Amino acid sequence: MQSGNQSGSQPRIGVIGATGAVGVVTLGLxxxxxxTNVRAFASARSAGSTVTFGDRQLTVEEATPENLSAGDLDLALFSVGTSASQALVPHAAAGGAFVVDKSSAYRLVDGYPLVVPEVNGNRALEVMGTxxxxxxxxxxxxxxxxxxxxxxxAxxxxxxxxxxxxxxxxxxxxxMEQLRAEHPNDHNLTMDWSWEGDESDEESKLRAETRKIMELPDLPVSATCVRVPVLVSHSEAIWAEFDRPISGQEAAAILRESASVKVLDLPGFPTPKAAAGGDEILVGRIREDRAAVNGISLYLSNDNLRKGAALNAIQIAELVLAEQAKTRP
Ligand SMILES: NC(=O)c1ccc[n+]([C@@H]2O[C@H](COP(=O)([O-])OP(=O)(O)OC[C@H]3O[C@@H](n4cnc5c(N)ncnc54)[C@H](OP(=O)(O)O)[C@@H]3O)[C@@H](O)[C@H]2O)c1
Structure with a gap:
């Protein structure tokens, strides 16, 4: 047991999308x-199949409005895609569960917190009573x-x-299966998102979500998103400009003290392989941006299925559980 569940009764947790890439990692975490009190849900397609949970197998239940609103879940962790989330999340919440949804259904909707615990964790607590x-x-x-x-x-x-x-x-x-099946010579870079004018929806999401989480609604954010033939972990090259001068050494010193971040010094640098399976965001190449005033350039790699999805959602849920524990008689 790592954290969040060291005391008190076991919360009743539903993992919805338990057969998917994020759901499998959620069950493992x-x-x-x-x-221990965990149930697995997916669509009718995989209802009745089994998924691994620790040293047990769980039988997958169909995620229906009736099953999810029955009032027997404290937490519902969704990774099912936007339209399925729109159809099912309200029923789980109506049944009394606190829901963390990993699709884009609620991310940019006013009144719904978009949460990274290290940045704005308190926002999740604001909707516990609503x-x-x-x-x-x-x-x-x-x-x-x-x-x-x-x-x-800083x-x-x-x-x-x-x-x-x-x-x-x-x-x-x-x-993932497709990449595994391909001959290495077939591997290519792609931009497999929807186009919104001259930007992909992935690029506009990155801007809108960053502004909402950071509570900087006018922050200029320009992104180019590319899919690479790597199985797990996303990497990002970042150029950030600041109001005041900040050196590479100062930025590195700040990040060394920051939650969930691990700074790598040259000759080390972040790679998807090193980040995969870990919980930390690997950050390196931290240096002055020679093309900007007061600019810093840096590079990161992070496991997109863990901190990029399943782990972040569990950390949000654990903030809620800890808050509930304070008020429990
Ligand atoms: N992959 C990532 O790195 C990542 C990161 C952040 C957020 N997300 C988000 O997480 C969600 C799932 O992503 P994924 O990568 O895990 O996808 P995936 O591997 O394709 O898995 C999709 C899961 O959703 C289930 N599902 C689909 N339609 C459903 C329905 N109508 N009712 C109930 N369950 C349904 C599937 O169950 P069946 O087996 O029954 O088809 C499967 O368990 C997406 O919204 C995605 O945007 C993914």
């Missing part, structure tokens, strides 16, 4: 952290904001440019 739904950000936004928040507090963020190198697992288990 819950088992590692000592939770609609009980918190949104988990995009897998690139989570590490980006974890790194930018402490630098912003020097005042003025603008961000970011280029992402995103693994295929960000697009679900079927894309």
């Amino acid at each position: 819950l088992a590692e952290r000592g939770y 609609h009980r739904i918190a949104a988990n950000p995009n897998c690139c936004t989570i590490p980006l904001t974890c790194v930018l928040k402490p630098l912003h507090e 020097a005042g963020l003025k603008s961000i440019r970011v280029a992402t190198y995103q693994s295929v697992s960000g697009a679900g288990w079927q894309r």
Whole structure:
């Protein structure tokens, strides 16, 4: 057991999307952290199949409005895609569960907190007594904001440019299977998102979500997102400008003290392979941006299925559980 569940009764947890890339990792993390009262849900397609939970197998239940609103879940961790979340999340919340949703259904909707615990964890607590739904950000936004928040507090963020190198697992288990099946000569870079004018929806999400989480509604953010033939972990090259001068050494010193961040010094640098399976955001190449005034350039790699999705959602849920424990008689 790692954290969050060291005392008190076991919360009743539903993992919805338990057969998917994020759901499988969610089950693994819950088992590692000592939770035992866990149920697995997915669509009718995989109802009745089994998924691994620690040293047990769980039978997958169909996620229906009736099953999710029955009042027997304290937490519902959703990773099912936007339209399924829109159809099912309100029922789980109506049944009394606190919901953390990993799709984009609620991320940018006013009144629904978009939460990275290291940045704005208190926002999740604000909806405990109301609609009980918190949104988990995009897998690139989570590490980006974890790194930018402490630098912003120190020097005042003025603008961000970011280029992402995103693994295929960000697009679900079927894309992982496809990459595994391909001959290495077939591997290529892609931009497999929807286009909104001259930007992809992934690029506009990164801007809108970063502004919401950081509570900087006018922050200039320019992104180029690329899918690379890597199985797990997203990487990001970031160029950030600040109100005051900040050296590479000062930025590195700040990040060394920051939650969930591990700074790597040259000749080390972050790689997807080193980040995969870990909980930390690996950050390196921290240096002055030679093309900007008061600019810093840095590079990160992060496991998109763990801190970029499942782990961040569990950490949000653990903030809520800890708050509930304070008020329990
Ligand atoms: N992959 C990432 O790095 C990442 C990061 C952040 C957020 N997310 C978000 O997490 C969600 C899932 O992503 P994923 O990568 O895990 O996808 P995935 O591997 O394709 O898995 C999708 C899961 O959703 C279930 N599902 C689909 N439609 C459903 C429905 N109508 N009712 C109930 N369950 C349904 C599937 O169950 P069946 O087995 O029954 O089909 C499966 O368990 C997406 O919203 C995605 O944007 C993913």
